[in-house]
Amino acid sequence: MKILNKEDYIEQVSIDCVIFGFHDRQLRVLLPKIRVLKDIWTLPGGFILQQESLDEAALRILAERTGIRDIYLEQFKVFGSLERSSPGLMGEVLETHKDTFAELGMVADDVKWLQRRFISIGYYALVDIHQVVPEISELDESCEWYDVKELPMLAFDHADIITKALESLRLMLNHKLIGFNLLPETFTMKEVQDLYETILDKPFRRNNFQKMILDLDILERLEKKFTGAANKAPYLYRFKQKGGEGES
Amino acid sequence: MKILNKEDYIEQVSIDCVIFGFHDRQLRVLLPKIRVLKDIWTLPGGFILQQESLDEAALRILAERTGIRDIYLEQFKVFGSLERSSPGLMGEVLETHKDTFAELGMVADDVKWLQRRFISIGYYALVDIHQVVPEISELDESCEWYDVKELPMLAFDHADIITKALESLRLMLNHKLIGFNLLPETFTMKEVQDLYETILDKPFRRNNFQKMILDLDILERLEKKFTGAANKAPYLYRFKQKGGEGES
DNA sequence: CATTATTGTCTAAAAAAAAGACAATAAATC
């Protein structure tokens, strides 16, 4: 009963996921930490089954490694330089896990393929950080959110993958309305502005930002939100469901 | 002496290239036609050697299939649905080429891997259609330019790949200055406008378009071009080389 | 040398973006 059966997967191809969340004016990335790699983190990744599409594989990998389901996913780039693979580091991982593999009835040859060159398809996911409760998989010793500006040491070319994911996210933020995937179901205009300012790393004027967003005609205004703060309560908004009630 | 030695390549991964050219207010795609596939065209594609990066592989494939070298290339998407592979069609190709393979000392098992599921990395290339003289490779019976609006019957999901390449090109045209890769070294402003109008499929005002492009500060004006037409001769322009003479 | 078909460039109008201003209001303070 092997976990990883070489025959079940497409060889030399992996998927790596950059999971973005937003909280407290910080754009964060969810990083599970593999038990073996002391003080080195990796992006949640995995392999593609022969009988699943790339998108399906990415969703499955996310669920397996973090417990996250039903989220926004975007394929953004393939990484395939020769230098990106690191047989030495991977060899270390395999060596440390030797006993585990042995228990599963796997011999050295069954995992040797992991040391080959790999091409990796990069996906990024956008999630509501508050709704997500990361599950720590058996492989990992932790699974936590890190500010993109203060990332820990990452293995292979994973730091580069995150950088590219962020570039892609920034570019897309102006084209598609993907930003709202990072917010809870209801939110204030200030929260939207904080999100945009954090991702694009530039300030907006409150009055003009509100006009810009509302002119998109994608939000519906709900009741006010009483925060307990000593000031006027802001309205809550919700992303409009297409085909909803609509105006008469 | 086998042409395709399974061991030399990454399995189940291919690269497909959409080569764009521009002429006569038409955006065109260069399509080699494989000898076997009667009345069905395919994108120039190939496989990735174990010892080359993805970009290197794409450049090599382009050179092998079309003779084109030193051009602008952009990776735009990976295609990996289960339906995209078509063992039947590929089987037909292999069956027809059976004798050729036999001559090369290859037995059925040596090409069987081509019938497996493939993931394909999409690249698009931008070339000056006038500078390029397509070479017809041994595999192909023709290699010609087709208007993207009047494409012939394409195998597998190649029509879809071209559509996605075009979408990506349109999106990037506003961000990067990639459009000029489709023009000759010197060109008139009208040619630039024709290019933009064709790709984006929308008209521009002559006066405003000129201002928009010149304000980018990327073109240098050369001498006038005397076309022989009964009107004012337009200026020629050239894409500024960075680190050139510059203004004092 | 007037005619024709474009090109180069200027100015005016319209639209959009940015900046400024101020009343409204929910809680805290006195």
Next chain:
DNA sequence: GATTTATTGTCTTTTTTTTAGACAATAATG
């Protein structure tokens, strides 16, 4: 309960950008 404080909601003004209009310049034609 009046006053203060920190924001929010929204309106107006200013500035910038985009779009539209206008016309002289010019290379070949007849």
